Amino acid sequence: GRGARRGGAPMGMGRTGSTLARVIAALSLAAMVWSGAEAAVTVTNLEREVDLTADSVVVASAITIKNDKGGSNLVDFVWCPLELVKGKKLIWSEFDQQDQAGKDATRLEWKVEGGDCMRVSLAGALSPGAGTTVEAYEVYASELVPVPAQIRQSDKQMVGISNFEVVARDPANLVIESQVTKFYLPSSNVDFYTKVKPSQLKGKEVVYGPYGADQASSLVDLVFERPEPMLEISSVVREITVSSWRDVEVREHYHVKNAGPKFSDGFSRVEFARNPAPYIANQLTMRVPRQAHSLFLVDVLGNITTSNARFGQDAVEVTATPRFPLVPGWQTHFTFGYKLPKRGFLGADPERPGCKRLQLEAMPAIKGILVRNLTINAAVPEFSADVEGGAVASTAFFTDEDPFRTVKAGTATKKWWLDISGRPVRTLELSELSAEIADLTFYVSYRFNDIMEFKEVSMFLAAWLAAFLAATLWSRSDFTLVGPKSKKLKA
Secondary structure, three states: OOOEOOOOOEOOHHHHHHHHHHHHHHHHHHHHHHHOOOOOEEEEEEEEEEEOOOOOEEEEEEEEEEOOOOOOOEEEEEEOHHHHOOOOOEEEEEEEEEOOOOOOEEEEOEEEEOOOEEEEEEEEEEOOOOEEEEEEEEEEOOOOEEOOOEEOOOOOOEEEEEEEEOOOOOOOOEEEOEEEEEEEOOOOOEEEEOOOOOEEEEOOEEEEEEEEOOOOOOEEEEEEEOOOOOEEEEEEEEEEEEOOOOOEEEEEEEEEEEOOOEEOOOOOHHHHHHOOOOOOEOOEEEEEEOOOEEEEEEOOOOOEEEEEEEEOOOEEEEEEEEOOOEOOOOEEEEEEEEEEOOOOOEEEOOOOOOOEEEEEEOOOOEOOOEEEEEEEEEEOOOOOEEEEEEEEOOOOOOOOOOOOOOOEEEEEEEOOOOOOOOEEEEEEEEEEEOOOOOOOEEEEEEEOOHHHHHHHHHHHHHHHHHHHHHHHHHHHOOOOOOOOOOOOOOO
């Protein structure tokens, strides 16, 4: 027919369809604005540095953000770590924003968004067309596994990490135009790494990228040598006892193991003396506050027989040498304890008038080792009331608002010396703690009548008085059943 193309729509329909598409797009955009939906923030460049030399997987990201929203200022953005680093368990995260000169950084605040995302507030509103750089510091649980699972004592220790996404994508919140991922390894001996063009190996560093916005998803595996021991604390129980008139006593019950590859032919002390492998742990180091005193080590099995304490200006460092070193696949149990003076650790609670507050570092004395499970039991003086306790952090991590783990808190009762009914105890159970975590403390707050400080003294005086009265009554009492015979008068 006239005005029509064979097998097609009438002429002029293309222009009309284009106009209709623009109208529909405009209506969709208006609907998004009306419904409160947000457009994704533009990231012109994302540079990630993945550190595999520590006890955890540390990801430091430099995020270059540009405000291309048009006429509105950009005040925050949404960051979803589990979407950008998939399949890993997040332990800690914090954000800093560099100033225009690049010299000073401002710590940024964030709040939980949508269950497992974070809404990060910028230090100041970003005007249209302007840009800034935000640095994200994230710690993930270590997933390094021995490759192979068994080796000989003379072999090198090879470990691997698998299924790490080198192309970060979160289209709902971020439009990443260019990105680079760099892996920092503990050794230049790299047995294998997945090659995704462009990628290259430079000494102890594997670089992936730069990749554009159209780069496909890429999961990579790396196998490399780790000379250091793969130590981890399977569990540690910290028992903190606050005395009513003495010091604060801390006891830590450790279960430490070496998660490296097991020896197929067993451990040879002769081979170890001739060629000591660096991944065999021969010492354990504990660091406690410099005010600590009355240090002690208890090992039921008798493995730890030698220890040395060095008192420094900042801390007290205790080095324990086991008789049998921690060979990959081996484990050990022991107890380490010390006492702290109340001054400097126990004081008035500024948030609860009339209450006392004890605040200590949450991490155990052994530093630099991943803690799988941590239990803190804080016992306050007997007859204390209004007892509260928990973790204190600069963010929502390890609190009741933590979306990435379950924080277990509870109550109990502990019997100690000269206790009558027992001491109130506040418990806290945490999992997956890294040495890279900063500003994590534990507190316990309670109300205590100072008159009760003399309870133990009164009990000693009462016991002494009871013993004195018993001795006095014993000396003055006559328990004979037959009296003395009377003398016969002489005739």
